[in-house]
Amino acid sequence: MNRRTTRTLSFVATALAGALALTGCNGETNTSASRTPAAQTDSKPKLEVTGAFIPEPATADMAGGFLTVRNSGSVADKLTSVTASAFAGKAEIHETKDGRMQQVTSFDVPANGTLDLKRGGSHLMFLDVKRKPKKGDRIAVELHFEKSGTVKVDMQVEAATHNPQQHH
Amino acid sequence: MRKKNALVAVALAAAAALTLSACGGGDPSPKESSQSAAEVSAPTRTKAATVLDRPYKKPDLVLTDTHGKKYDLREATKGKPTLIYFGYTQCPDVCPMTMSNIAVAYKKLPKADQEKLQVVFVTTDPDRDTPEQLGKWLKGAGSPDFIGLSGDFPTIQAGARQLGVSIEPSTKDKNGNVTSMHTKQVIAFSPKTDAGYVLWTDEATPDDYTADLPKIVKGETP
Numbered sequence: 001m002n003r004r005t006t007r008t009l010s011f012v013a014t015a016l017a018g019a020l021a022l023t024g025c026n027g028e029t030n031t032s033a034s035r036t037p038a039a040q041t042d043s044k045p046k047l048e049v050t051g052a053f054i055p056e057p058a059t060a061d062m063a064g065g066f067l068t069v070r071n072s073g074s075v076a077d078k079l080t081s082v083t084a085s086a087f088a089g090k091a092e093i094h095e096t097k098d099g100r101m102q103q104v105t106s107f108d109v110p111a112n113g114t115l116d117l118k119r120g121g122s123h124l125m126f127l128d129v130k131r132k133p134k135k136g137d138r139i140a141v142e143l144h145f146e147k148s149g150t151v152k153v154d155m156q157v158e159a160a161t162h163n164p165q166q167h168h
Numbered sequence: 169m170r171k172k173n174a175l176v177a178v179a180l181a182a183a184a185a186l187t188l189s190a191c192g193g194g195d196p197s198p199k200e201s202s203q204s205a206a207e208v209s210a211p212t213r214t215k216a217a218t219v220l221d222r223p224y225k226k227p228d229l230v231l232t233d234t235h236g237k238k239y240d241l242r243e244a245t246k247g248k249p250t251l252i253y254f255g256y257t258q259c260p261d262v263c264p265m266t267m268s269n270i271a272v273a274y275k276k277l278p279k280a281d282q283e284k285l286q287v288v289f290v291t292t293d294p295d296r297d298t299p300e301q302l303g304k305w306l307k308g309a310g311s312p313d314f315i316g317l318s319g320d321f322p323t324i325q326a327g328a329r330q331l332g333v334s335i336e337p338s339t340k341d342k343n344g345n346v347t348s349m350h351t352k353q354v355i356a357f358s359p360k361t362d363a364g365y366v367l368w369t370d371e372a373t374p375d376d377y378t379a380d381l382p383k384i385v386k387g388e389t390p
Contacts, residue, residue, distance in 0.1 A: 057264065058308030064260025094260075099349040101260070102341060120370050125260055160268035160309065161374050 046073035047148050052155040060132035065124030069115040078106040078146040087139045089128025119163045133157045216376035217366050217390040224364030229327035231319035234303035249385045250286040250357040254328050256293035256348040257305040262370050263350045267310035273377035281385045287314040292335045293348035294318045360387035
């Protein structure tokens with residue numbers, strides 16, 4: 001949850017999250033306890049991808065991508081790889097840690113939860129981009145999940161400044 | 169140090185919000201709890217700009233600009249409103265977003281103010297960010313008017329340290345991919361005092377810069 005934070009923020013947030021776990025919400029911390037039996041019997045992840053976009057990059061060197069995966073199923077899944085062969089020679093999944101981007105092997109998509117790839121944090125990384133995408137373009141991308149298989153999404157190219165999380 | 173205190177305060181506020189939302193209802197839906205967890209890293213803020221109680225002295229930094237010429241930061245920006253940011257061009261997210269956000273506001277300034285305002289991007293990845301690469305990138309990410317500086321890493325690191333910004337050299341991961349560091353803070357220097365008196369984080373929007381830059385040009389506090 002604090003991939004996008006600075007060292008200080010992540011330290012403080014981690015410490016406080018620990019305190020929260022210790023002090024708060026006795027008996028209520030396990031939210032899955034209140035799940036309806038119907039949801040529990042459905043033993044597959046149910047994924048929905050929303051808000052997928054690529055900020056228009058400054059050069060054709062590389063591009064980042066952001067999206068949200070909602071899992072309304074009661075089983076967790078993992079995003080294990082990404083391809084976009086018509087657009088980029090290589091696509092990776094990256095997390096941001098202490099101001100540095102690094103490749104990871106997978107991202108968790110928790111049961112009844114969300115994987116948020118958003119600005120300042122974890123992202124898709126497109127390398128060997130074939131041409132510089134422009135605002136308004138749609139880029140075909142395949143997301144590969146451990147259990148759900150391949151999910152195809154059209155990623156909208158937005159302005160370089162686009163950042164939906166700032167409009168709340 | 170100021171910056172740290174501000175960040176801690178923000179984190180505390182966010183954590184407090186998390187505590188409230190996580191414990192407020194008897195039966196928080198999983199959707200709600202995952203959203204409030206995400207809020208920890210995106211705290212709501214009242215104002216993007218932080219006015220520093222103890223301004224930074226402008227770093228003594230001599231590097232190379234995008235034309236391959238020697239650039240002495242103190243000499244070149246003396247008496248001019250100046251923004252400084254440290255990042256790199258092979259950066260998919262925060263670096264181009266920061267420069268583009270500033271560029272939106274910069275382009276809205278009257279021509280005379282644009283000429284006064286010096287926007288300086290210092291690379292944290294001088295091996296890959298040659299003057300040519302920086303020039304090409306700044307044209308796309310910001311404006312051809314922006315100043316891109318490269319040089320040897322220890323000089324850049326020492327300059328950043330004078331502004332309380334900690335950067336480390338680029339490293340290679342196990343797959344041979346080079347990873348570099350971006351920073352989160354843009355610092356504004358006053359044309360009146362040449363001191364670094366205002367700071368924005370990567371939470372700042374184009375609108376925030378649009379509201380604040382006209383004041384920075386005059387050396388006023390946003």
